[in-house]
Amino acid sequence: MSTDQPPFRDPGLPVRERVDDLLGRLTLDERVAMLHQFAPAVERLGVAAFRTGQEALHGVAWMGPATVFPQAVGLGATWNDELVRRVGEAVGREVRAMRARDPRVGLNVWSPTVNLLRHPLWGRNEEGYSEDPRLTAAIAVAYTRGLRGDHPTRWRTAPVLKHWLAHNNETDRDTSSASVRPRVLHEYELPAFRGPVRAGAVAGVMPAYNLVNGRPNHLSPLLADQLRTWCDHDLVVCSDAGAPSNLADSQAYFADHEEATAAALRAGVDSFTDHGEDSSAVTARVRGALERGLITPADVDAAVRRLLAMRCALGEFDPEPEPDGADGDGGDAAFDTPEHRELAREAAEQAIVLLKNDGLLPLPAGARVAVVGLLANECKLDWYSGALLRRSTPLDGLRERFGADRVTYAEGADRVRLRCADGLLTVPETGPDGDADGTGDPAAAGALDPALLRGRTDLPPLTVSPDPGAAGEFALVDWGGGVLTLRAACGRYLSVADDGLVRASAEQPGGWIVQETFELRPHGAGHLLRHRGTGRYLTVAADGVKVAGDGEEAAVFTVETVERGEDAVAAAAADADAVVVVAGNDPHVNGRETEDRTTLALPPHQDRLWRAARAANPRTALVLTSSYPYAVTDADAALPALLWTAHGGQAAGRALAAVLAGDVAPGGRLPQTWYASDADLPDLLEYDVIGARTTYLYFDGTPLYPFGHGLSYTSFSYGRATAGHDGRTLTVRCAVANTGGVEGDEVVQLYVRAVDVAGPEVPRPHRALAAHRRIRLAPGASQEVEFTVPLAETLGFWDVAHRRWTVAPGTYAVDVGASSADVRATASVRVDGEPPAPRPVVSVRAVDYDEQRGTRLVDLSRERGDAVAPTGPEPGELTFRACDFGAGPAGVAVTAAREEPGAAEVVLRLADGRPLASLTVPSTGDRYAYTTVRASLDDPPSGVHDLRVTLHGPVRLARLGFGDRPIAEAT
Incomplete structure (x- = not known):
């Protein structure tokens, strides 16, 4: 390397040394500018502009033609880690190749989505891999390894996991709060993120729009307490689009944007995706927060250091960052190759x-x-x-x-005509030319993108005619819920452009706001036709059919069916x-x-x-x-x-x-x-999979098709399963044979379940996936499948009584089979050790309950911690199992807050109904202002009992404790 190059240009130096050198050369204003998604160039240092964010969920998105692989949930359905790794590799190579042609293509890819498919009505179900955290983690590890590449220091792309944390609803997604208790957090939500981060192929995460336990995800203390402890490289946190503004706007969590931006930066957000390409609002908020002393330059430096480390790993600061337009990893950038096409088919x-x-x-x-x-x-x-x-x-x-x-x-599709008082809805004959079959020049295949047609205003709008012939017939499809599309005889869908006129101008429905969907709403003897994108009804005007403006009368249509589908x-x-x-x-x-x-x-x-x-x-x-x-x-x-x-x-x-x-x-x-x-x-919005008894882990009913289900054209037999462990690793072996007449794939699934374990009773999954392997066998062939999994992570649970991961001693079943409901071979293992002790009650966090009814988790403070509050006007109840009261405490105390005027009651009793105490919590005037209320116990319990705590009225319960010593402060 030339001696006149600064240290940050030297690829032979450690990343952190290079980053520190570059950081020291930047002015404070230049560092602040780098906090926005669109970071400007620093021309005096030869540092290029940089954009965080390139969608690549199942192929490169939003940048024109690219190889399109199955949706993420389809990749999850393959249960094939090696295949998904190759898909990730192909996508990463296409990112690099497309960037060589178009600098707008970013190398910081916002993929994959590892949110668990807890609820099948989630609108974004297609983006996740599985309802199971271990399968999700395994597929995500594979995909991110492919995206990252195999070079020891140079990253092909920099993957960012979406969306931290407990994000599974679109309804009120920016204002709703997921109530996630510690067991669900540690056993269900965190493992999906932890697996790929620990594997070392993840550059960062994106927080979700929603709140968790009353606190916006962009302020999550878990970013520091959990996420950034899982690997030895700097992880970048990229905000979701517009989410920083939500903190002071829709969420009203802070009084102003400067305070909100400062809090997000302190919590660990590094890149602010807000206001599109205009960075002025974000940078002004950061500068305002600095002037007010809400943050320090060190807070800015911490974020910029992580962003620069990611850019350094991508090779941006190397003397030749992209030799031959490739990624420095063997020159392997590639686009639309025969191998990629074959991989898409496979x-x-x-x-x-x-x-x-x-x-x-x-x-x-x-x-x-x-x-x-x-x-x-x-x-x-x-x-x-x-x-x-x-x-x-x-x-x-x-x-x-x-x-x-x-x-x-x-x-x-139903073939229909739509008649109004002036005649039949009619599509003029003229229309755009173009290759719409997707088989011609790939450069022209972008014509399949509906956005290229739907916004056109040079096409003639629909009119009405007394006898339009075929131009007056439409293919009507009702997609459910009364939502329908109308396709003209020319093959294009009716759509509404910015001028409000209706045209047959879309190859497919699509776009952020879909302009091709309608509703037929009964009106008198006919129907009004409502356009869902604008929320307005259609009317007939001199310039054509359009959505009605204020004060304009909607047209009434009758539907004439030409042919039923x-x-x-x-x-x-x-x-x-x-x-x-x-x-x-x-x-x-x-x-x-x-x-x-x-x-x-x-x-x-x-x-x-x-x-x-x-x-x-x-x-x-x-x-x-x-x-x-x-x-x-x-x-x-x-x-x-x-x-x-x-x-x-x-x-x-x-x-x-x-x-x-x-x-x-x-x-x-x-x-x-x-x-x-x-x-x-x-x-x-019920995120407690344990309490709600949902997902295959806890569902007590009979599903239509169970988790892991899938049949073949051949048959497979399983031999005897054997299992053993060395205290750290669980090893399971089982032979699988193809007993049918054709070659086929079997997905061998390993599940574990607690059978007879010591300690207090804890709800455990019916069975939980521990590992899987997809194998291909010819007729008559067999293969011994061996699984090795970490013992503690596989058999343990989060012990809320002692706030730690615990493996209870006892017997566990190891099930090997073709699905969660199709077990073919079973073995057992014995784990020795001390059983979990009863819960000490000197100081108990309210959030560490075992069961609840009618409560929700809320934020203890804006920065960290959780409390419990009733869901509504009815009392909420918490149950704490196996509480050790010792010889009998003399008193009890609760730490709680009540923002509202008046008082609330916290009533404590044993599970058998025996009353212990009723404590009155006065108004503290603020939801984060806590007070401690004490009461003596006239008839104190002794020994081990289940405790029930009932919350009457609006109150936030932080802690409770028994005995003479003061309980810990509510922090």
Whole structure:
């Protein structure tokens, strides 16, 4: 290296030494500017501009055409760590290659999403891997390792995990608070993040919009107390878009933005994603916070140091940061290669789950197949997809595999006309030219991006006509909940541009605010047609059909049905040897970012289609192509075969055809429980999986399909399982053999459960996934599968009584099988040691309860700590199991706060109903102002008992304690 280069340019020096050198050369204003997502260049030092954030969830997103892999939940369904690592590697290489052509492409990738799929109605279910923390962590480790690359110091990309923490609802997502008690935190939420961070391939995390225990995630003390203790390199925390402003705006957690920005910076947020590319608001807030003494330059330096370390690891400050446009790791930047195309096909095949098969599948060679349904000729994208370079729909795949003359098709959309007083809604004949089939020049494939068409105002708007012919017919699809799309005869969807006029201008529904969805609302003898994007009704004006402005009268439409979708489906199905109904969701409609689902039910329109197909031809298979589970109990009972796949990316159709034809035996497994009905679900905001008895870990009912479920075209047998441990590592072995007639994949799943353990009774999972392995076996072949897992992490639980991870001595079962409900071999292990002792009651944090009813967790202070409050006007109750009162304490004290006027009561009694004390908590005037109230015990308990604490009235309970010594202060 040239001697005239400063130390921060020397790749031979340690990263921290290089960063310290560069940091020392920056002015305070330059450092403050780096805190915004769009950090400007420092030209005097030759430091380029830098942007945090590049979406790459299942391919490079928002930057034009790129290889599109299956959705994240589909990658989770592969249960194949090695495959997902290769997908991550391909995405990372495409990021590098695309950046060489376009400097707007960022190397700090905001992927993957490791939020657990706790609730299947979450609108962003497609973005997560699994409801299980260990499977999620394993898939995330694989994906981030691929994104990061194998070079010891140079990172291909810098992955950021989303979204810290307990983020699983779109409803009121920026103001709702997830109540996460310590057991759920340590056993369920944290492991999904901890696994990939410990693996060393994660550059940082993004906090979620929501609050946890009453405190915004962007102020989470766990960023310092947990996250940044898990690895030996600096982790960057990138805010979610607009979230810093939410702290003082929608959340009103602080009185002003300077105070909010300072608090977020002190909590550990390094990069502020706010106000788009305009950094002036953020930098002004930071400077204001400095002037007010809310933060110091050292707080700024801590954040900038972490950001510079990430940029250094990406090679930005090296003398030749991107030789030959590659990433310095063997020159391996690549884009749309044959290998990537093949990998997309392989991933799509491995993500397919066979839910049921009574012999219909695989379809025989030469079969005449009817492929029908709303998604039969679709290759749907989602909000975090790139534009398709190429596409394959189920219809494409089946025609290619069986021959176009052997495959018939019916979409099943209702063909309708919409008549108003002036005539029929009509689409003018002229329209845009362009390659819309995705098979031409990849550079032109961006035409498939609906954003390129929907906003056009040079297309003529819809009009009304007395006799429009085909131009007055529309394909109407009801996606559920009354939400519908209307597609014109030209193949484009009705959409509303900024001028408010309605045009047939969108190749697909899409966009942050979807402009292609409508609702028919009854009105007199007809309907009003409401545009969901604007919330306004359609009207007919001189310049065309448009959304009505203030004071304008809406048009009343009657719907004239030309053809029912189920009639077309039945006609196609009747003459076929087999029928494939492809149903599911459009990822931009009814369940997506900003919008949760309201039901597990398949939309009625699609329910009618599979019923019509089956009535015409019992040899009907239902393929669910969706971002989330459905409750399809009737279909399961009536149809001989069901399959599920997430939206499978560019190779989805070809992959599905290969599985249906038997060229590939299905081997995917469900990454989350499929419940039988909405009645099985907890409230969307119920994050206590233990108390709510939800996910496969605790669900006491019978699911439609269990976690880990998936069938094959072959069969597998399991030999005897053996298990043992050395005090640190649990080792399990089991032989698996293919006893069928075709090659196939088996996902061998290892579960553990407590059978007979010492200590106080603690609710434990029915069984919990400890490890998995996807193996491929030829007919007659066998393989011994060995698992080695850490003993404590696998068998332990969070002991709330003593605030530590504990492995209770006793006997544990080790189950090996094909799903959480299909155990094929069982062994047991014995763990020795001291049993967990009863709970000491000198000082007890209220949050460390064992059970609760009618309470929620709230913030003890703005900075850290948790308290407990009643959920509503009804009393809330906490239960503390196995409390050791010793010889009998003379008194009791509670530390609590009450912001409201008046007083609250905290009543203590034993579980058998024996009263102990009732303490009155006066108003403290502020929710963070705590007081300690004491009472003597006339008849003190002795020995070990369960304690119940009831909260009457608005109160925040921080601690309670028995005895003469003062309880710890509420901090």
